[in-house]
Amino acid sequence: MSDTQPILEVENLCTTFTRGGVALPAVRDVSFNVGKGEVLGLVGESGSGKSVTLRSILGLSRRYGDVTGSVKWMGQDIAQMPERKLRHIRGRDIAMIFQEPMTSLNPLLTVGLQLTETLKAHTDMGRAARRDRAIEMLDHVGIPAAASRLNEYPHQFSGGMRQRVMIAIALAASPKLLLADEPTTALDVTIQAQILDLILSLADELEMGVILVTHDLGVVAQTCKRAAVMYAGRVVEQGDVRQVLRAPRHPYTVGLMRSVPQDVPPRSQLYTVPGTPPSLEALPQGCAFAPRCQGRTEGCLVARPPLEAIAQGRSVACFNPVIDAQGAAA
Amino acid sequence: MAIIQYTLKRLLLMIPTFFLVMIIIFLLVRFLPGDPAIAIAGDRASDADLAAIRERLGLNQPLLVQFWLFVTNTLQGDLGRSILMRAPVTDIIFDRLPTTIFLTVYAVSLSLLIAGPLAFVAALNRNKWPDAVIRTVFQVGLSMPVFYIGLILLTFLAAQLRWFPVGGYGDTFIERLHHLFLPAVTVALYTSAIIMRNLRSAIIEVLDAEYVQFARAKGLPDRLVLGRHVLRNALISTVTLLGLSIGNLMSGTLVTETVFAVPGVGRLMLEAIFARDYPLIQGLTLTFAVLVSVVFLLTDLFQSTLDPRMRLT
Numbered sequence: 001m002s003d004t005q006p007i008l009e010v011e012n013l014c015t016t017f018t019r020g021g022v023a024l025p026a027v028r029d030v031s032f033n034v035g036k037g038e039v040l041g042l043v044g045e046s047g048s049g050k051s052v053t054l055r056s057i058l059g060l061s062r063r064y065g066d067v068t069g070s071v072k073w074m075g076q077d078i079a080q081m082p083e084r085k086l087r088h089i090r091g092r093d094i095a096m097i098f099q100e101p102m103t104s105l106n107p108l109l110t111v112g113l114q115l116t117e118t119l120k121a122h123t124d125m126g127r128a129a130r131r132d133r134a135i136e137m138l139d140h141v142g143i144p145a146a147a148s149r150l151n152e153y154p155h156q157f158s159g160g161m162r163q164r165v166m167i168a169i170a171l172a173a174s175p176k177l178l179l180a181d182e183p184t185t186a187l188d189v190t191i192q193a194q195i196l197d198l199i200l201s202l203a204d205e206l207e208m209g210v211i212l213v214t215h216d217l218g219v220v221a222q223t224c225k226r227a228a229v230m231y232a233g234r235v236v237e238q239g240d241v242r243q244v245l246r247a248p249r250h251p252y253t254v255g256l257m258r259s260v261p262q263d264v265p266p267r268s269q270l271y272t273v274p275g276t277p278p279s280l281e282a283l284p285q286g287c288a289f290a291p292r293c294q295g296r297t298e299g300c301l302v303a304r305p306p307l308e309a310i311a312q313g314r315s316v317a318c319f320n321p322v323i324d325a326q327g328a329a330a
Numbered sequence: 331m332a333i334i335q336y337t338l339k340r341l342l343l344m345i346p347t348f349f350l351v352m353i354i355i356f357l358l359v360r361f362l363p364g365d366p367a368i369a370i371a372g373d374r375a376s377d378a379d380l381a382a383i384r385e386r387l388g389l390n391q392p393l394l395v396q397f398w399l400f401v402t403n404t405l406q407g408d409l410g411r412s413i414l415m416r417a418p419v420t421d422i423i424f425d426r427l428p429t430t431i432f433l434t435v436y437a438v439s440l441s442l443l444i445a446g447p448l449a450f451v452a453a454l455n456r457n458k459w460p461d462a463v464i465r466t467v468f469q470v471g472l473s474m475p476v477f478y479i480g481l482i483l484l485t486f487l488a489a490q491l492r493w494f495p496v497g498g499y500g501d502t503f504i505e506r507l508h509h510l511f512l513p514a515v516t517v518a519l520y521t522s523a524i525i526m527r528n529l530r531s532a533i534i535e536v537l538d539a540e541y542v543q544f545a546r547a548k549g550l551p552d553r554l555v556l557g558r559h560v561l562r563n564a565l566i567s568t569v570t571l572l573g574l575s576i577g578n579l580m581s582g583t584l585v586t587e588t589v590f591a592v593p594g595v596g597r598l599m600l601e602a603i604f605a606r607d608y609p610l611i612q613g614l615t616l617t618f619a620v621l622v623s624v625v626f627l628l629t630d631l632f633q634s635t636l637d638p639r640m641r642l643t
Contacts, residue, residue, distance in 0.1 A: 058547055060543055060546055060547060087546075087549045087551060087552075090546065090547055090548065091549030091550070095547070095548075096544075096547040098540055098543070098544055098547075100540055103539065103540040103541065104540040104541055104543075105541055105544070106542075106544075106545065106563070107541070107563075107637070107639060108562050108563060108566075108636060108637055108638065109558070109559075109562075117554065117558075118549070118550070121549050121550050121551065121554070122549060153638040153639070155639050166544070169544075169548065170547075173549075
């Protein structure tokens with residue numbers, strides 16, 4: 001648990017898509033909390049359900065699949081809230097930025113319009129005030145000559161600048177929680193650090209909570225207070241970021257940590273977790289990681305280990321948690 | 331300013347197009363089977379009469395000379411005299427053209443009125459029953475020939491129920507709307523089917539686009555998400571198709587105007603062809619070419635106002 005009262009409580013969130021009559025459970029029984037101003041890292045490889053989890057929190061998944069469980073925002077369940085009411089929470093209380101700055105801005109509308117329409121939807125600011133606020137936001141996220149760029153279109157911006165624009169749009173209405181879906185994956189390495197710093201300093205300044213989805217453990221180590229590791233749609237381990245990364249208890253987290261090259265001699269073979277993640281159509285009956293797990297037992301193939309607390313604010317979904325794994329120093 | 335430059339450039343590009351069109355028109359008419367002299371004087375005319383007619387029409391001159399005359403006269407707005415109507419081709423065409431333009435604009439407006447909302451309903455209810463119903467009905471509409479739909483409408487709505495006149499063309503704007511309703515609907519059923527299908531799939535594609543997800547995540551009301559973010563983007567590909575359909579629709583007026591006895595240039599074209607009225611055929615073909623070029627130009631201009639990325643090129 002976080003030190004502060006949670007603003008977001010996700011409980012038993014399940015999102016299932018149906019393709020060609022086959023159910024694809026993309027998110028299974030995911031539970032976590034985010035406190036005020038807290039940065040939570042959601043880690044896992046592609047297809048582990050991180051993005052879908054974020055989209056389900058904001059109600060963006062419901063038109064594509066079935067969402068169950070509860071998502072409590074400031075104590076109010078928004079998982080089944082009708083679109084009409086939910087839209088007042090989206091953008092104003094909980095904002096989201098997407099992975100791909102190249103495709104996430106509307107190519108036909110000016111950056112200024114895309115920024116001010118958010119303000120128009122959530123505030124009673126006048127036209128001039130919205131414009132001023134838009135310039136202020138663009139300036140704030142580090143776009144030079146912000147006033148002159150309001151009338152420009154997304155294609156006139158570089159990838160990094162577009163990501164800044166998206167952040168400016170998301171934060172325009174001063175949300176209390178930011179869902180950041182791999183915000184730096186599509187960017188150059190040099191820009192990545194800048195954007196992350198920007199998000200974190202803004203979060204700090206606005207006392208805004210952040211759920212940072214990433215597959216980059218380095219990013220998690222640097223930026224997050226707590227981390228949740230996802231595998232095949234489930235949270236398999238969560239807790240304080242130093243504990244999770246230094247002393248991982250779930251065999252999958254151990255594997256992830258060992259996959260990060262550290263102090264390896266040149267030209268040596270890099271470690272990989274053997275096997276591949278299961279396809280959502282044919283999830284194993286027991287633990288989804290069991291087929292790839294070194295320490296599996298008979299029971300792992302039959303029953304699914306529940307996510308259970310093993311210490312204060314620390315939980316693992318494994319029947320045989322690793323005791324003294326060599327995690328990487330964060 | 332960029333848009334004016336662009337328009338001027340496009341207009342300049344039309345000059346070679348029209349030159350080519352004129353060559354094709356000229357040659358096509360000359361190589362059509364049949365002799366205009368016989369068409370004018372009748373089967374039993376003497377060889378001397380036929381020779382006199384050919385002399386008068388300049389048909390016995392070398393092809394190049396005939397073409398030169400055709401081009402220079404056309405540039406001066408003189409398309410010759412109609413053999414059939416015994417009047418200047420330009421006058422005849424300008425007399426009939428407004429009717430066809432009215433019918434076309436009418437049909438296009440109806441198509442959009444039908445296709446737009448239905449495409450949205452179908453796309454938003456993708457693979458559910460409203461989508462299935464809409465698509466099936468339009469599929470039937472698409473697979474029936476235009477003249478056949480026209481005849482059915484005429485038989486029921488005009489001849490039996492007498493809701494609409496069987497043919498002709500009114501004097502006032504309202505009368506015209508009434509008179510031309512059946513032909514316009516007939517054409518619109520076909521055109522709207524094409525537009526609806528295209529717009530539906532464009533909307534479905536755009537609905538899943540990241541920027542639409544982002545627009546929703548921003549908490550915009552549905553009406554803005556659909557109207558501003560979805561529709562505009564979906565329209566881009568549909569506008570191109572609409573331009574092409576209007577081109578098609580123009581040649582389609584040959585059939586529609588004949589079935590519904592509308593006195594426009596389409597029916598005139600058919601009459602001219604049967605009468606081997608060379609000057610009239612030439613003039614009309616040129617008119618169609620101009621109209622289609624103008625439609626394409628307007629389409630491209632509309633495209634570039636929709637999509638800022640197209641303005642630079």
